Amino acid sequence: MIDYDENGVRETVFQRIEECLLFKDRPSVTWINVEGVHDTDIITKLGACYGFHPLMIEDIVNTQQRPKMDDYNAYLYVVLKMIFKSQADEGIMTEQVSLIAGSNFVISFQEGVEGDVFGPLRDSIRNNKNRFRVMGADYLLYSLIDSIVDSYFGVLENMGEEIEMVEDVLILSPESQTLQIIHKLKRELITLRKAVWPLRELINKLQRTETPIIQEHTKVYLRDVYDHTIQIIDTVETYRDMVSGMIDIYLSSVSNRMNAVMKVLTVIATIFMPLTFLAGIYGMNFKHMPEYEWQYGYPLLWLFMITISCAMLYFFRKKKWL
Secondary structure, three states: OEEEEOOEEEEOOOOOHHHHHHHOOOOOEEEEEEEOOOOHHHHHHHHHHHOOOHHHHHHHHOOOOOOEEEEOOOOEEEEEEEEEEOOOOOOEEEEEEEEEEOOOEEEEEEOOOOOOOOHHHHHHHHOOOOHHHHOOHHHHHHHHHHHHHHHHHHHHHHHHHHHHHHHHHHHHOOOHHHHHHHHHHHHHHHHHHHHHHHHHHHHHHHHHOOOOOOOHHHHHHHHHHHHHHHHHHHHHHHHHHHHHHHHHHHHHHHHHHHHHHHHHHHHHHHHHHHHHHHHHHOOOOOOOOHHHHOOOHHHHHHHHHHHHHHHHHHHHHHOOOO
16 A cells, blocks of 8 residues: 655555555545455455445456446446566566555556556655655556556567567578468467557546546546557557568568479479480380490580570570579
């Protein structure tokens, strides 16, 4: 829990849910962060302290929610997806973050998979010269949303670098493993798209809501988050088009490489066709063949066969088939 106002910041870790009642009616801004949503008793007790709707508590526990915003009059409920790269190289992973904002408090619920992106935000609150001290809970809600949205840019930057590397491999030497990487990128972009696309509607609803919890001066900042969301959506769609095109490039590269091999084999077979024909003729066991008795028949046949081969190679090179 972080409780702050113009006079200072109070930061502590709750040992019992009942301790939150001490900060419920204070005029300062209180941020309660809960890591782990699988202990329903703790969430139920916390909901009873603040009078949360039972349906909202069910949404908090169900971590498969789509990003959304619900207005319960006395408080707002916001669901977001925190995205990060797995340290075990399992691709992109998502963590659901539920935010509940009232007039003087914000409660965040995290799955607690691999930390969060709120470290710089906590440092900003501890800074005496920061605007947090004079702003309300709605600005804290905006800051939490903004931290999550801004973290998407780092994920997209890493993905962009990976896409460039795959493109280089596709041009130089595509392999079957390259196709697996392309499919992995495609799955990651689908995950990103599911997390980002609903954000546009969510933030738009926050801007247009008439609840007194969101002040007019905070809606200006929400418009900035909306612009970032549109930028992220455009980037995701661009990457999706690039990855879809990579599959076509891979198939074309494999086809071109196969065509090059077939061309070489065809040229070799074409050169040996007349030589095989001549060898077949002089391999027949007829007794009365004049060349059998001729002294220069054997070397002349070799000379003729070499001449044919060289002439065909010259013709193929002139036509740029080799």
